Amino acid sequence: MNHVSSVEAPGVPAVLSIARIMELSVVRRGDPEVLSGFELLGTPVRWVHVTETPDLAELLTGGELVLTTGMAFGEGGAGVGDFLHQVRVAGAVGILVELVPGVSRNVDATISALREAASLMDFPVALLHRRVRFVEITEVVHRMLVSDQLAALERSRTIHEVFTALSLENADEDEIVSRTARLIGAPVVLEDVAHLVLAFDASDTDRAELLARWAERSRRVGYLESTGRGAGEESWLQTPVGVRGQRWGRLVVPGDLADDDDAAMVLERAGQTLSIARLAGRDQKELLHQARAGLLHELRQAHSLSADEVLVRSMALGLADVAHYVPVVLRLDMHSGQTPTGLQLRERELLEALLAVLDSSRATALSASLQSGQIGMVLGVSAKQLEEPLLERIFRQLSRGQAGIDWSVGVGHGRGSVKDAARGLDEAAQVAEIVATFDTKARPFYRFTDVRLHGLLALMQGDVRVKSFAEAELAGILDPPDAAALELLELYLKHGGNKSALARTGFLSRPALYARLEKLEDRLGVSLEDAESRTSLHVAMLWYRLNGNQ
Template structure:
């Protein structure tokens, strides 16, 4: 606690002089850094700011003008105040001081009885040193508290609660979107503390340093590394010791930053370990079943009756910027892990290919496969919809196996299913198996075969070379999906009947085939599917 002028005036050595405050009564709570006894006319070069000056007034004598100059100089030098001893035998000096004090910009105190300045300085300096030691001890205590919280990987709620207890005031942790992540009301009604929080917080502008700001004068400190701030700690109320509270708040911010970095590093290590094991499991003869089960159990996947391979593929991953895609992929992996933990399902999850997350899921029984998948994919879909990143995805599911190595080998099949299913209309199903993608699945596997490519180019040459920006391909796809029924296509409102018939006639000429021939339509449909799949 700081030593204030008000506290000094109550000390017996000064109180015996009957101190009278002539000016600056509203600054009596300001801290006093040191006490200086001086009888010089000018103290320029002797004061550094925050000192309480003790004098008998010999520096200005009986002149009110000199007294005003003297007090003005002390204020300019940053003195915390001045105590002037003037006894009854010097009425002119007292009158001069009283007149000058009317315009003084610092606390001016008159004592009319003899005061032993040496006793005042001795007591005050002892108090100041004790206060400094108290602050050092407090800083050490705060350091130990938050160091231990960091070592224990305490949650944000624990750190905020300890902060509120140390400063004896309500504390709120919010993110950069002004959403409250944790708070401790410290006796305040939570409803009053958080009322209209987002609007009030937006009005309290962010500061890079610990400071009071905003209309309500909130004390705040940033949280996160410089340039990567992710939130701030806020004390909305008034405080007894501002400097001590600011110190505690800064240490709390550092602890939150350290814990978040450690948590992220721990997650990264866990992700890397699971990714490494999944890669090994997919390599032929790299591990035997017993070793695979042991290593999987060490990473949180205990032995189970069945293991199910699942791959989540981010939609439109091939067109995304690499950095943005990596960010989305990381966000999806973390979301998968949170959902798995919340649903109490054991699994290994890792990013194995760009834009996708692979999962080896433990199943207690085959008959629970669909219900488990529905629950997990449903929760994932709900959380993805509210995520900050674009996390639209398609789930592909392989066949369950009793052996872990066989299930891991099925991740390739699940990945192909997810890739193929991403070309289907969005929202058709929560997850897809190979029986859901059928011909598309087969064509996905064959789409890069040169012979298949030659077939596609031969079948679609007439429209690929027409240069009408895919209009013919779109018409062909709609015609084939309607089963070659021109009337149905016309009724769908796609084109008027005369226009449709004319365009289909031109399309037949470009393709060099009859569209009413069933085999031609089948051949064209296969070619068109492969052409679309080549864009994956």
Template sequence: MAVTVGEVVELPVVQQGEPEVLSARRWSDPVRWLHIGGVADLSSLLQGGELVLTTSAGLGRAPRRYLQGLADAGALGVVVELGGASTRLPPSLAVLADELDLTLVVLHRQIRFVDVTEVVHRRIVAEQYDEVAFDRRVHEVFTELSIKRALVTSIVDAAAEILELPVVLEDLAHQAIAVSAAGAKTAVLLEDWENRSRRTPTSGGPEQWALTSVGPRGEEWGRLIVPVPATDGPRVTMVLERASAALALNRMVERNNTGLHQQAQSGLIDDVLQGRVADAREASARAHALGLGKATRYHPVVVRVEQTAAETDPLAAQRRNVSLLDAVAHTVNAAGHTGVFTSRRNGEVEALVSVSTTRGGSDRALTDLGRRLRTDLRRVDGVTRSVCAVGTPEADVTDAIRGLAEAGHVAEVALAMRDDARPYFRASDVRLRGLMALLRDDPRVQRFAETELKPLLDRDAAADIDVLREYLGLAGNKAALAQRLHISRPALYKRLAAIQQALRVDLDDAESMTSLAVALMVLDARQRP
């Protein structure tokens, strides 16, 4: 910080002169330089911002004219060495100095002015050197980030690290797309962010924020904000403006209007899954600041599309993944829900969804959403089939994000099952049959199924296989099976005995029934188109 008039007077070398303050105006103003003068008119020697050191002789015979000349030249004030405790200045000079907005201090004992100037000028030069070094550091940091095409989060982190203050990047909808807390609590910083930001259109405001627009004039796409009061306003402004320029350059290079928001949402999900964010309040605050509506339960949702053999171009696959992400986000929002979205695997979109249940329960809302997704995703080039899987809803955002793994497994299994009747799938919908559909191409699973059913498969006994399937589906209830097949019990018993003899197993044994049921699931999965 710059040396102020008050700090100069408080220096030990000045205190040795037993200073008496007659006028404390400009007391907190920074001193640009100290000037020692013994002539009656210094107006032509000053540039403004100086504190003058002089003697009573320097005031001359017209002290009023002397003070007026200092005020006209822009000086901050004067320190007068009287040379004796009994010497006094007329009280009228103190009044005049106050009127002229000048500091007036008298020293009742002699001091070495050169000692004062040496201390103060050393501090002034050091301060100027610090400013130059700070400017150079800021320039080098953001220039390097721009050259390396650093991520938006890296630019925001750099600004926060330099200022040692939290920094938030928001879009025009006042959603926080990048946050660097710099030691503060993210949940506290982002509490009710959208409303607080809308109440602060410019720097200052009720919360004393510092901010700058991001983007070319007339094409601004966001704001960079320090959401806490800052003591060094010029430095904060300079860093924000330099970071804003780096962000604007990043945006020009990327040329992706939705990229920043999607990167921020993907970054939040990755931070939670990788353990970089463990605080539930911080994750919730970031998610809500990115547009996720508050709810009592959050649903992990995974949408997966069928891959085609023709997908060999990685750029085409990437473009399709972006289109899928856009389509899923648009469909969720159009259905009246909110969410944060990411695409971490080819052909798959993960989402944390806050379901609006104003028109019914969550099951009805999810059913409607699943149907919309199936219809809308068919419009994406190259998509022929898609499934929507929903994990266990959670009250905590972090738990719901971790539930994306469960939803992803369900989506993978559901896609293999080729059941297009359900608008969405839960874990209870896939269970063991879904697992067998997923593992149907595994040679070990195929060998198991072939071994279990080989006697019936070798003689192409499709009718016996159907009877066995119905028998196992009814958990061995022969009376119910006879009724379903519309045959007599003796005829059914004879047929089951023949199947049992061919397979050489006990059809009443629980383990045998389980093994045969699994083998039939594998067979059914492989026979589906």
């Protein structure tokens, strides 16, 4: 749980209401009794005014709480109804009446008249049964009003400084949303216009509960062009993000709040900061890619997320709740002279093409860049038996129309949960790395069962024991490297040791070929007719090529 500094703590309600005034000790000493307007006790009070005359039209400006001893009510309270009416018409928000036996005249009759008049009005009227000093009430209330105004100004200044600093620091969306949640003290979600979650901070709420059926729930909350609560089943506080006419999302606080006004101020400032961030170079798709990449990276590391929470967060990013999930990695081939920028552009182009194919195939996936030149994906499949045909369709369509396929696709083991499938991304990445070493790619995608010995050696290529074995096997033509001899050995092994088959390729004339093979045997110190020798040499050659030797 984050420790929130005092300057960023959620704002306390700054509204001085009639209810707050009624709880003051100086008022409680008067033994107050609310006679009417119970539902309006939360009305803000702008000022307190003491009067004994009903002629208040020119004395009040609106929002005042009136204090009176009822001297203007007339004999037995005959004029109390007119007095209350004039006070209300003048703009007051409520009235406190002090009627004390032994002090007020005909107090019982006046109290009865006040009760009857108040019962006919939808207006806060309170009766004080004991004497109080009105000057004490006005002093306390006025001090509170000034204090609240200063607190509101300080709060506004703090919010302004926080978001100004975030803009100057080029803070990312996650940081902006996180600080917003801390300032409000409630969960905050940034979504795009398709209701996919770009960033969120659950505050003290369970994350799975917060994002459960997010898109479905969010669609029921109408969009607004300004900060406020949208109409619909769930009237969430929201603010649009983006310039007018080009809205690309919204910030929402899903739930009730103690102080909508303070939260709205924070939310609006956060929306402006996010809009500025986008204008500075980050677009909507980039935010979605970033959010998806963040979750995939989190799932590949040690984490404490439950399977249900992973599914909920994945669904909020567009992945459907299906029966089967498959980890896939696409690895771009390295081009000579390729710059990091050029590789990044190729990666983005491939990702966009992949997303277009997924969309046309009506397939859903959690896909994003894993690292430079590598795209990871957890693909949703409605049934396990449909995994193979769906992968075939996606990657054949992706390669269609391409002048040359310059990427490799590795597929890991499918699983019944997103969490388990994501663990297979490392396996898929290893397969893609192996396939990248193939001269030709006969399949649109590969699994470990497809790469076989080549794959095993790829996993062990960093093992010093394999290195020592391979170098010992090829020592006769590696010190120094003899490219012609290495090429001859590789072709011979590729033809299964069949000299006649190799000769028929036209590589060399038959006499010349036999002579060179005898010389190769002498240099290697083994018989090429021996099956075990050929197997050992084949393993050594595979290792040699896998380590980038051409």
